[in-house]
Amino acid sequence: MFKSTMPQNGEIVHLHFDGKAITAFDGDNLAAALLRAGKAQFRTAAKNDPRGPYCMMGVCFECLVEIDGRPNQQACQITVRDGMMIQRQNAPDNAGKTSG
Amino acid sequence: MANQHFQIAIIGAGPAGMAAALTTTKAGLETIVIDDQKDCGGQVYRNLQANQKISPAYLGQSYYDGVNLARSFAGCGAICRPNCTVWQITDAHEIALVSRGKAELITADYIIIATGAIERPMPVKGWTLPGVMSVGGAQTLLKQAAIGAEDAVFVGSGPLLYLTAWQYIKAGLSVRAVIDITGAKQWRSAIPFAPLALFQPGMLAMGWKWIGDIRRNTEVINHVSAVEITGQSQAQGVSCTLLTGDKIEIGSNHIFLHQGVVPNVNLTMATGLAHQWDHQAHCWRPVIDVTGKSSDEQIYIAGDGGGIGGAKAAAIAGRLAASAIVARCGKPRFLAQLYYKLRHLHYLSIRPFLDRLYLPPAHFRLAQADETIICRCEAVSKADVDAALDSGASGPNQLKAFCRAGMGRCQGRSCGLVVQEMIASHTGQSMTETGYYRLRPPVKPITLAELASLEGPWPE
Ligand SMILES: Cc1cc2nc3c(=O)[nH]c(=O)nc-3n(C[C@H](O)[C@@H](O)[C@H](O)COP(=O)(O)OP(=O)(O)OC[C@H]3O[C@@H](n4cnc5c(N)ncnc54)[C@H](O)[C@@H]3O)c2cc1C
Ligand code: FES
Numbered sequence: 001m002f003k004s005t006m007p008q009n010g011e012i013v014h015l016h017f018d019g020k021a022i023t024a025f026d027g028d029n030l031a032a033a034l035l036r037a038g039k040a041q042f043r044t045a046a047k048n049d050p051r052g053p054y055c056m057m058g059v060c061f062e063c064l065v066e067i068d069g070r071p072n073q074q075a076c077q078i079t080v081r082d083g084m085m086i087q088r089q090n091a092p093d094n095a096g097k098t099s100g
Numbered sequence: 101m102a103n104q105h106f107q108i109a110i111i112g113a114g115p116a117g118m119a120a121a122l123t124t125t126k127a128g129l130e131t132i133v134i135d136d137q138k139d140c141g142g143q144v145y146r147n148l149q150a151n152q153k154i155s156p157a158y159l160g161q162s163y164y165d166g167v168n169l170a171r172s173f174a175g176c177g178a179i180c181r182p183n184c185t186v187w188q189i190t191d192a193h194e195i196a197l198v199s200r201g202k203a204e205l206i207t208a209d210y211i212i213i214a215t216g217a218i219e220r221p222m223p224v225k226g227w228t229l230p231g232v233m234s235v236g237g238a239q240t241l242l243k244q245a246a247i248g249a250e251d252a253v254f255v256g257s258g259p260l261l262y263l264t265a266w267q268y269i270k271a272g273l274s275v276r277a278v279i280d281i282t283g284a285k286q287w288r289s290a291i292p293f294a295p296l297a298l299f300q301p302g303m304l305a306m307g308w309k310w311i312g313d314i315r316r317n318t319e320v321i322n323h324v325s326a327v328e329i330t331g332q333s334q335a336q337g338v339s340c341t342l343l344t345g346d347k348i349e350i351g352s353n354h355i356f357l358h359q360g361v362v363p364n365v366n367l368t369m370a371t372g373l374a375h376q377w378d379h380q381a382h383c384w385r386p387v388i389d390v391t392g393k394s395s396d397e398q399i400y401i402a403g404d405g406g407g408i409g410g411a412k413a414a415a416i417a418g419r420l421a422a423s424a425i426v427a428r429c430g431k432p433r434f435l436a437q438l439y440y441k442l443r444h445l446h447y448l449s450i451r452p453f454l455d456r457l458y459l460p461p462a463h464f465r466l467a468q469a470d471e472t473i474i475c476r477c478e479a480v481s482k483a484d485v486d487a488a489l490d491s492g493a494s495g496p497n498q499l500k501a502f503c504r505a506g507m508g509r510c511q512g513r514s515c516g517l518v519v520q521e522m523i524a525s526h527t528g529q530s531m532t533e534t535g536y537y538r539l540r541p542p543v544k545p546i547t548l549a550e551l552a553s554l555e556g557p558w559p560e
Binding site for chain 1: 136143154156158218219228229230231232233234237238240241242244245247248249271272273333334364473477478479508509513514545
């Protein structure tokens with residue numbers, strides 16, 4: 001689990017991840033805030049593959065989540081906002097897809 | 101409404117872009133600097149402004165080396181556009197931007213692309229599991245959010261891996277192990293270039309110190325032939341096979357992978373600029389002259405996006421490109437240019453050594469196990485790619501149609517080099533003959549709503 005390497009101060013903001021309340025600091029990067037809260041899986045890719053942030057620089061698209069109803073948001077490129085509702089995102093093709 | 105016009109547009113505010121802006125603004129040229137992050141600094145100096153206030157010592161001196169550059173940049177008078185992504189550059193040198201859901205076009209007489217590097221993919225079995233990150237990702241978390249993981253395992257090779265493991269140790273985090281994939285073959289090919297690297301004694305000494313501190317504080321495993329990450333829905337550990345055939349299993353929920361950085365060519369390729377295969381660094385790079393001028397007379401490429409040289413070389417490359425442009429605007433700077441050229445060569449003197457030493461062995465560039473995911477976006481495995489090759493796919497673009505590798509949102513950034521090398525080793529063709537995915541704009545996904553927000557005509 002990720003932990004702070006410096007004393008963290010700043011105003012607390014409240015988020016929801018899959019319905020569960022999470023706190024973060026004002027100005028936090030969303031992916032970092034979720035990792036600090038112990039959330040490692042952010043989405044599933046095709047074939048129900050569990051995924052979480054990989055590059056933290058906007059390259060890999062593994063950190064995609066749904067924010068306030070909008071899908072495909074790169075959590076590693078987003079700053080938290082108080083009251084953000086975040087959902088894990090499932091690949092739309094998981095239902096029908098078998099292989100290849 | 102007419103597009104906003106600038107004399108100089110710089111894309112990327114890392115050391116290359118910031119340094120370029122210092123030169124163009126000093127010459128009185130109207131300059132805009134666009135970057136998709138919220139602060140300047142690029143990958144190396146990420147979040148420098150905020151960190152300066154609390155100055156965590158564990159980030160090391162090489163990080164705070166950026167302070168002066170960032171400070172001068174803040175006062176240089178360039179127009180800064182943070183949180184703003186460039187998704188296309190047209191033949192008419194229109195630059196298409198998107199920022200906070202709104203798209204716009206600007207134009208410029210000269211464009212400096214300073215978009216930096218990305219990490220080379222490291223496709224080992226299990227590398228898609230939550231808990232596995234790139235070393236660059238782990239370092240970014242440390243710089244940007246001051247968080248780190250206890251008991252992590254670092255796997256791979258290259259300066260960024262040693263630096264980050266060192267920063268972890270200095271931050272008081274316990275590192276379970278460092279699995280170093282550098283082989284004897286890499287040492288043999290690098291050693292003849294060691295004398296040249298002695299022109300950069302400071303960098304060599306710094307690397308030596310990182311590696312020494314790492315060895316004193318954690319277990320370093322060498323002579324590795326294969327690595328797999330274990331776990332079902334989350335990383336549980338690493339299984340590592342030694343050259344002797346022995347296996348080592350290490351439990352950890354945090355595995356960080358890295359095997360070097362390569363130029364981020366998505367924008368330069370999608371812009372239609374000429375590229376070449378770099379045999380020494382084993383990656384694609386744009387074709388540029390010594391000042392950074394690309395195959396398009398109005399477009400320059402500076403920094404690691406033009407070929408990996410590191411942060412200091414990137415800043416000098418930014419100066420060099422900018423002073424060449426300033427000269428073309430009628431203000432020749434012969435002495436300055438000569439000085440920057442020599443400094444640049446000086447910084448690059450360590451590259452022949454580093455490129456050879458940290459070129460990952462072929463069995464780490466290519467996946468080993470059939471189940472290994474190659475294309476992360478579409479969850480295409482090595483077996484899927486092999487099947488496509490067996491059924492006749494003969495190039496990267498054709499392979500997309502056969503198995504969807506490279507069709508996802510990342511536009512091949514995580515699989516392109518791996519797929520290309522798999523094809524080359526299957527067909528026996530060179531990397532140049534095999535070629536890369538055909539990249540087209542937009543280089544980052546853009547929504548219809550964002551497109552619709554464009555005022556005036558769409559880019560061609
Ligand atoms: C994750 C990572 C961490 C690194 N850490 C270090 C380190 O600690 N020390 C070190 O010596 N080297 C490090 N490097 C190597 C790095 O390449 C440096 O040498 C240096 O940052 C290169 O400077 P640059 O100006 O060329 O590019 P960068 O510093 O990478 O700056 C490029 C900037 O352009 C932005 N950008 C890219 N594409 C677009 C676009 N389409 N639109 C708008 N903006 C865009 C990026 O967000 C970035 O801010 C790291 C590399 C990576 C990938
Ligand atoms: S973690 Fe790679 S894009 Fe966000």
